[in-house]
Every structure is written in C-alpha cells, then in structure tokens.
Amino acid sequence: MILRLLLLVFLFPCSIAVAQYGFSSTVSGNINISSIQSLTLSGGTTIPTISTTDDLASGIVMSQYLSVAVNSNVAWTLSVQSQNPFFTPMTLGGSTNMPASVLSIKPSNLYNYFPLSTSSQTLKSGSKGSQLASGNTFDIDIKFSPGFTYNGGIYTIGLMYTLSQQ
Amino acid sequence: MPNILRSVFVIGTFILWLTCSFQLLAQNASNYLEVQVNSGLNFFVTEATDLTTTHTLPNALTLKVRTKNSNCSVFAKLNNYSAPSGFYPSSSPLFLQWISDTSPNAANVVTSATSLETYDKLLFSQPKANRVYKFNYNFLLQGLSYDFPPGNYNFTLKFTMTQP
Numbered sequence: 001m002i003l004r005l006l007l008l009v010f011l012f013p014c015s016i017a018v019a020q021y022g023f024s025s026t027v028s029g030n031i032n033i034s035s036i037q038s039l040t041l042s043g044g045t046t047i048p049t050i051s052t053t054d055d056l057a058s059g060i061v062m063s064q065y066l067s068v069a070v071n072s073n074v075a076w077t078l079s080v081q082s083q084n085p086f087f088t089p090m091t092l093g094g095s096t097n098m099p100a101s102v103l104s105i106k107p108s109n110l111y112n113y114f115p116l117s118t119s120s121q122t123l124k125s126g127s128k129g130s131q132l133a134s135g136n137t138f139d140i141d142i143k144f145s146p147g148f149t150y151n152g153g154i155y156t157i158g159l160m161y162t163l164s165q166q
Numbered sequence: 167m168p169n170i171l172r173s174v175f176v177i178g179t180f181i182l183w184l185t186c187s188f189q190l191l192a193q194n195a196s197n198y199l200e201v202q203v204n205s206g207l208n209f210f211v212t213e214a215t216d217l218t219t220t221h222t223l224p225n226a227l228t229l230k231v232r233t234k235n236s237n238c239s240v241f242a243k244l245n246n247y248s249a250p251s252g253f254y255p256s257s258s259p260l261f262l263q264w265i266s267d268t269s270p271n272a273a274n275v276v277t278s279a280t281s282l283e284t285y286d287k288l289l290f291s292q293p294k295a296n297r298v299y300k301f302n303y304n305f306l307l308q309g310l311s312y313d314f315p316p317g318n319y320n321f322t323l324k325f326t327m328t329q330p
Binding site: 023024025026027029030031033034035036037038072073128133 | 197198199203209214216217227305307310313314315316317318319320321322323324
C-alpha cells in the first residue's frame with residue numbers, strides 16, 4: 001500500500017511536467033461609426049423643349065432624366081422640393097407666375113407623378129447599404145406640363161434633393 | 167518499519183511539492199507574455215471614405231515575450247465583441263500587421279496582415295531563450311462597408327503564449 005502511495009507521489013510531478021502552460025493578456029478597444037450618407041446625382045442636364053401645341057396640351061415626359069445613387073449605413077429617405085415657388089424667366093417677356101407645380105417627378109419604377117412645391121416631399125426610401133444594394137440606385141422621370149397659360153421663353157428653377165435618415 | 171516508510175513518504179511528498187512549487191514560480195518569473203499598447207486601440211469612422219479605406223494605427227501594439235524554459239507559440243484572437251443592435255459582420259474588420267521584431271530566430275512569423283477572429287491565430291513561434299524579445303504590430307481596421315450601422319463597437323483582444 002505504501003509503495004503504491006510512493007509511486008503515486010512520484011507520478012504527480014510527471015503529470016505537471018507534461019501540462020501545457022499558457023500565458024494570456026487582454027487589451028480593449030473601440031470602433032465608433034457615425035451615421036454616414038452620400039448621394040450621387042447623374043444626368044439632369046438636358047433641357048426639355050416644348051415646341052408644339054401637343055406638348056403644351058399634354059406635357060412632355062423625360063424618362064430617366066436623372067440617375068440617383070445612395071450610399072448609407074442607415075435606412076434612408078430621399079426628398080425633393082423646389083427652391084422657389086415660381087419659375088424664373090430667363091428671357092424677356094417670360095411669365096413670372098408659372099408655379100413649380102407644372103413640373104412633376106417620380107421614380108422611374110413608379111406610375112404616379114407628384115407635382116413639385118417648396119414643401120419637401122418624399123421621393124423614395126430605402127435600406128442601409130451601398131449603392132450596389134437593391135433599391136439604392138434608381139432613375140427619376142420628370143414631366144413638364146405648363147399648359148397654355150404662360151408666355152414662351154426660357155425658364156429656370158432650382159430643385160433641392162435631401163437625403164436623410166429614416 | 168511502517169513508521170519509517172510513513173516518514174519517507176511524508177518527507178518525499180514535501181520535497182516533491184517544494185520542487186513543483188519552484189517550477190511553477192519559475193514559469194511565472196522567466197516565462198511571460200506582456201502586451202504593450204502604444205496607442206489607444208480606437209477608430210473613428212466619420213466620413214464616407216472612412217468606410218472604404220483602411221485605417222492604420224501604426225505601431226499600436228508591442229508583444230514582449232520571454233520564454234526561458236521551452237519554446238513557445240503566441241496566438242491572438244478577438245475575445246469579446248459588441249455591436250449596435252446585435253449587428254455581427256460577416257468577416258472581422260480588425261487586423262494585426264507585423265512590423266518588426268528583435269528576435270534572431272523567431273519562426274512561423276505571420277508577416278502579412280492577419281484578421282483577428284474569434285479563435286486563436288498563430289502570430290509567431292519563439293525558441294526558448296533567456297531574454298525578452300519584442301514583436302511590433304500595426305493595428306488595422308479594414309473591410310468596413312455601409313452595412314455597418316452607426317454606433318459603438320467594443321472589442322477585446324486576447325493574446326496567448328503557450329509552451330508545450
């Protein structure tokens with residue numbers, strides 16, 4: 001019995017000798033990411049020309065007038081509004097009372113246009129992701145329907161697109 | 167006679183216990199891994215370009231290794247990780263990049279940028295030596311995207327030295 005105990009005692013350090021020693025140390029850190037959004041607009045430089053009475057009567061449509069690319073790490077909303085309530089005539093004799101609402105806008109994949117005003121209106125919403133994510137790159141159609149009320153001439157109006165967090 | 171054997175047993179046990187104790191103390195005194203943080207391990211992502219470029223904290227970490235008793239291997243892992251809304255990236259954006267070391271004979275040194283994962287990844291092996299060697303590393307943040315929601319991401323890195 002005693003010999004067995006002695007054997008056990010001599011085996012004990014052997015078991016320690018084959019154990020694996022480990023030494024560890026930990027350090028901590030932090031990544032702080034802000035809300036980041038970017039908007040790229042391409043196109044929109046073509047000036048629609050109205051030259052026939054049919055154009056005045058039914059308006060003209062410019063499909064895919066503008067291409068929009070959104071990069072956002074938060075769910076986003078793109079809004080649009082006119083900077084002025086009326087178009088500004090660039091030529092003599094032009095009307096000063098042509099409202100922004102003669103210009104309508106919509107995403108190309110939707111059916112209904114909505115007239116512009118100085119109030120911000122939602123054009124499209126989407127999920128976080130790069131412009132390669134589904135729905136984050138799209139085109140915009142515009143429709144210009146002045147009717148017969150306003151004088152001929154060249155007109156201008158500024159549009160403001162706002163990308164914001166939902 | 168049994169009393170003599172009992173005495174031998176007790177004394178033998180004490181001597182062996184003492185030997186083992188000294189051995190353990192020696193492991194602590196002459197074999198260690200020290201992680202020195204040379205700059206805060208903090209990244210601030212505030213601009214669109216920050217999401218598409220690599221951030222580098224140069225010479226952010228120095229690992230000091232002394233392995234007197236036997237050869238050792240040093241590993242690193244992402245020990246803890248927390249993100250906003252439970253977001254978990256598909257791949258780790260944190261990397262260690264070896265810069266230099268003072269060891270004349272380190273082996274298996276991973277010199278390219280290596281990602282920190284939730285399991286141990288070998289950084290280098292060091293043959294036993296009775297002196298301290300330093301291994302210097304850049305700390306990188308790369309591979310972010312617009313999928314990373316805003317907020318604070320806290321993490322803990324664990325470095326482990328093992329001896330066979």
